Amino acid sequence: MARKSGSYRSPDHEEERIQSADLCRDGVSAAKTAKQWNRAPSTIYRELKRNASTSGMYRL
Numbered sequence: 896m897a898r899k900s901g902s903y904r905s906p907d908h909e910e911e912r913i914q915s916a917d918l919c920r921d922g923v924s925a926a927k928t929a930k931q932w933n934r935a936p937s938t939i940y941r942e943l944k945r946n947a948s949t950s951g952m953y954r955l
Contacts, residue, residue: 915939916946 911932918928925943929936 912942912946916943919943 915925915928915932918931919925919939925939926936928934929939932939
């Protein structure tokens with residue numbers, strides 16, 4: 896299966912980013928989340944790290 900194209904940071908992917916953060920918060924690994932969204936695991940890790948607050952919670 897081919898990877899999705901386009902920027903993960905685009906507004907079109909906002910819901911996907913929020914759901915990915917929710918899955919991570921609920922204990923689902925970033926690797927498993929990446930597979931679900933057909934993304935590279937590094938994309939999910941980067942997004943979560945980039946938007947983590949000091950408390951570790953995801954923020955947009």
